[in-house]
Amino acid sequence: MGIDAAHYHPWKTNPGGKLGGPLLGAWRGVAAVVRTTLLQLMRRKAYWAIYAVGISQFVVYWVVIYALTQLQLPSGTQRGMLNTFGFSIEAADPQDTGYLDFMEQQSYVVMIMLAFCGSLVVGSDFREGTLPFYLSRRLERRHYILGKLIALVGLIWLFTVLPALILFLEYGMFTTSTDYWRANWRVVPSILGYGTILGVVLALWLAAISAYLQKLAPIAVVWSSLFVLLGRLGFMLSRETGIREWVLLDPWKDLRLAGRLCFGQFRTAGDAQLSATAAWILICVSLVALLALIRRVRAVEVSA
Amino acid sequence: MSESTELTFENVTKFYGPVIGVNDVSLRVGPGITGLLGSNGAGKSTLMKLASGRLKPSLGEVRVGPHAARSSAAKRLLGYCPDVNAFYEEMTGREFVETMTRLYGYSLAEARRRTQTALERTGMADRAERRLKGCSHGMRQRIKLAQAIAHDPRVLLLDEPLTGIDPGGRREINELLRALAADGLTVLVSSHLLAEVEQLCDRLVVVVNGRILAEGTLGELRNLLNDEPLTIRLESPQARLAAALVVALPDTTHVTVRNDSVILRTRNAPAFFAELGRLVAAHQLEVRRLETLDSGAEAVFGYLQRSAT
Amino acid sequence: MEPLVDIRDVSFAYGAVRALTNVSLRLEPGTVGIVGNNGAGKSTLLRILLGLLHPTSGGGTVLGCDVRQSSSQLRGLVGYMPEAHAVVPLLKGVEFVALSGDLYGMPKRDARRRAHEVLNYVGLGELRYRRLDEYSTGNLQRLKLAAALVHDPKLLLLDEPTNGLDPAGRTAMLRTIEDLIAATGKSVILCTHLLADIERICKQVVVMHQGTVARAGTLDALRQHTASRYALRWQGPREPFVAALQAAQVSLDFPPEHAAVPSTEQHALAVVPTGWHTAQFFELAGRSEAVVVELRPEQEDLEQLFFRVTHGN
């Protein structure tokens, strides 16, 4: 046996360890794409720098919640501080917007990070001929797209949903009874809902843009135009013309309104009216992005 | 035909940080085709980059004719066909060669004329209107060659020009290089495909671990190996007789007979072959096949490599 | 025995560009080399055999799987080593090979275990924990071979496996492939411009030309056999020996001459008259102060075969 070590060994399958059938095999492929994509990102130092920026905000919220539940401050001060961060002092007040505010603020960091990772995660597959490698295994187009999207959504959740849920747990733990969790259980599906909207929409848009533009500079130009320029223009238009609908030009605003739809909380009544339109805008643009992405992947399969 | 220009390395050493790429190399490359042989990482590419003036030697001097390799005067005398497969992809082959030629400062008409000539010589004249992005590997290699010869250089450097070329293309490029060498050009071809270098080159330079191990014609290199034992196979219906004859020769060792063939080793190949000729003629031995099992550039290279380490 | 490949009248066009025209091919299990100039349709054929592209017309089977329908099942039986760089940046060697296994549908742990095994086999044992960015060309080629072997396929499709390798790397790669064939009886389809590789490894050859199969069959059957031709190499002066041979009715053919340096060695192709005794070569050489150092009955090699088929000479 020792002499034999250098020779080729056929694959001796463990019980149940064969190549999966079409369904199982494809699922394993998708999981591998997801794992690999996340791994690639985490090997980049720039990613950790951005994650550190993102998580610093989480630390602030953590400290605030800790301080407010533990310290005996004069009640006026405490109430004021809590309100600044969107939490209320009464354990069971359903008007908490702290989690929502937190996720909204996190999404700025998410946007910057996505601008950087689009060319690595999707663009380079197209630019350097890695896509044919994926597709020459037992992966179909749809599995590749699905895998990349899941990875991107997971990445976005690492910045938003996960820390928000941790904050929710923290709040409940420090109030020493389970009342907080019981009274506010609706927060959890709301966080998940907002996270899903944020994840799916951003992932689809980024994947489509990166598949066509591939390199960092053009991706950054388009991405920042979408999320910075349109926001500023929409804001000025709505303020100067007095027509509120103009704010919907801003994808951030749309995402935020859709998020508030999940939480059922709006700053103003106007926001509540706009939120359904905002959701429809997101759905339509995302569908266009998905179709564009599929088209692009198909083109590579035939030509490369 | 203008006068010949030599490429000279004088005690050249090149470091990349702590890594040594080329270690105290002195070399003169004159007209004709010289092959630069070495395995990956032996320093071939570094020598090419030094000769083309893209790198500055850490120690020593590289000259093209009388000029330092990094001077503009040297670059006018030099044509370079790089190994990287990179282009301005959106251009057509003709545009690319023409632009590259104009960077020597030719007028538009002159650059056009030279481009046309270069494309004709590389067999691309009728296919040069295609965008480089859509060109096959072989076509791209020829375009690279065309941009290297369009300004009539006196020294031509080719870094792995035959990698990935199909058999038809290989034949044509070899013919072109021979024609250029016949015009008195100094041509330096780096390669690790030994069989081709053997066919193409007048002289060989073998690089190992950043140093020059040997240089000369293939024959000269082979003569260097005369001290090395050589394995020879002789096929004959009278194999036993043949074996008995060669065993008697002074430098023969390890004679084995299997069916119709005799395999033997000799320590002195020239003497062996001369004696063998006489014996065969004298005994009217029928020889179906006589060959050296470990000759050819590949074997020479292998020997040199082994003796270096 | 089930044929390895059995396709009939397969055509493929990229838009208006026809890449393959009515290709019919039947190959037995074993080793097959595909040769052809660029644009002859080799890579299109490979992609059709792999089920990546569906033929515009025609069809057939590979390893008994229909190339039009069961492409997922087919790719589970075939290991493909692409020509392109095609690695995932920032991964380590073993992760890349395990990823390949995952993508073939292997269970995750099996893929990981198997990745170590095949990496050892192709000789990358010590490099497996390094990042792919640090791999040399030769090691990348071995890595891609490992990635194609990971799920123990019945058939290996190798596209230019020795491209860019130095002699040592090339020999090692060819040895690995030979060993693999000998030890496991896997079938291999090898696609390369280096005809010597095919001659060394493959029993069957497919010569492609302008989108069609110009010849297909075993190499021995395709070779043109010519008796009474010898390749001759000698040391010593050229003229007297040549004259002596010509006087003895031997017609000589010289390979293209090198430009400058006169060599001490000469070689020629000799066509001998009937009743020739090979000892005469040595006799004539001895008289003209030449020493014969090589004498080989000339056999058509793959390169000559290729040019005869594609250029008609």
Place this chain on the structure above:
Amino acid sequence: MRTARAFLTLWLLSFRRLFWSIGTPMLLLPIVACIMFLVRRNYGASDDPVQAFHAFSMFLLTVFASFLVPLCALAFGTAGLGGDREDRTLLFLFIRPLPRGLILLAKYFAALPLVLGFTVGSLWIFCKLAGAPGRAAFDAYLPATLYMSVAYTSLFHLFAALVRHSTVAALIYAVFMEVLLGNVPGIVKRVAVNYYGRSLMYDAGVEHGLNAPDAQWFDPYPPADARTALWAIAIGALVAAWLVFRTREYEEPT
């Protein structure tokens, strides 16, 4: 003579490649968005000319100066030299008889007209569309636009000469230095090119009716000093890039 012709060829080559690069259509997207905004908003129809000038100036300050100008420089500034580095085509230039300093200058002067063309051109279009307030605004803000464009272009060329992934570096710089630090109150914002440009714009705009900014939030630099600072950035960065590019070896060991 031959060198001059070669230089012109390289300049033309670089200019053409940049002009037809993907950056051009991508930049048209935000510009078209701004044009649509201005058409919809139509400052010229406003009753109060001073108020209209102020509103239009705010558009130029928040959208044009602090977003569009850096974006234009980003799209063309690193792409010329950095693109050649990333695509490994730089070697084709290094083997021609052109001094390295001239290669850098050719790249720089190829990018500069494009950046200026896009910034000045879009400023001109915006001012035309704005009507009455635009006429005064163009003359008032043109110098600041020119200064900023040149300074950014030089800076991004320095990035391209220094680091391999110059686009990443430029983007990080643009996001963190220009957007984040450029907009925080206090003295920190002096690291941003943008700050000096906007100081000049405030100085030029106030006499036409732009409200002076809240000094707590944005304390403008004196115009003469701001001009000096922008000149210093432009020339300093270019000289640094020139020095780096001349001596550096853009090769990796194989």
